[in-house]
Amino acid sequence: MGKTHKAIVTRLEMKAPPRLAPAPRPLGKYALLRAKKPPLHFYRYLYDAVGRPYVWVSRRNIPDDALAEIIHHDAVEIYVLYVNGAPVGYVELDFRDLPQAELSFLGIVPEYIEQGLGRFLLGEAISLAWLKNPERLIVQTCTLDHPAALTLYQRMGFSPYGQSEVEVEE
Numbered sequence: 001m002g003k004t005h006k007a008i009v010t011r012l013e014m015k016a017p018p019r020l021a022p023a024p025r026p027l028g029k030y031a032l033l034r035a036k037k038p039p040l041h042f043y044r045y046l047y048d049a050v051g052r053p054y055v056w057v058s059r060r061n062i063p064d065d066a067l068a069e070i071i072h073h074d075a076v077e078i079y080v081l082y083v084n085g086a087p088v089g090y091v092e093l094d095f096r097d098l099p100q101a102e103l104s105f106l107g108i109v110p111e112y113i114e115q116g117l118g119r120f121l122l123g124e125a126i127s128l129a130w131l132k133n134p135e136r137l138i139v140q141t142c143t144l145d146h147p148a149a150l151t152l153y154q155r156m157g158f159s160p161y162g163q164s165e166v167e168v169e170e
Contacts, residue, residue, distance in 0.1 A: 002170035007142040011162040014137040017130040018157030023120040028084045035080050037072045046090045050107035055144045088112040091125040101134035
């Protein structure tokens with residue numbers, strides 16, 4: 001058995017596109033590219049590189065066929081942020097339950113934290129999500145995520161609508 005962590009999960013929603021100034025663009029050469037039906041090993045690399053410091057476990061041991069069913073679904077969009085040719089973060093948007101859209105995963109690899117890339121990526125994710133005209137965009141974060149995550153979601157236009165305590169086993 002692995003280590004168990006207690007966390008408070010906060011669920012947030014956005015019911016209309018926010019009116020925000022665009023986040024500053026990343027320094028250096030950058031690209032935000034959609035990874036259409038990415039290879040499972042690449043997705044697992046991104047998920048682990050971004051999520052390991054924050055105890056992301058929901059997809060760590062999921063069988064390949066179950067993972068492929070999710071991330072290769074036509075209504076799931078994965079975008080990878082590259083800076084100077086290296087993948088530094090990703091976002092996963094889930095449109096399978098429209099008119100509700102979900103920002104399922106978003107994060108930056110540890111070496112690139114505190115450079116404004118999370119804010120930039122979140123702003124781009126919000127813009128991409130509203131292109132589908134959902135009635136509601138949801139996201140959740142927890143106390144195991146980056147300490148600035150909840151504040152950032154709220155600054156970018158999300159409002160909390162629920163909380164719960166969970167136990168996460170590594």
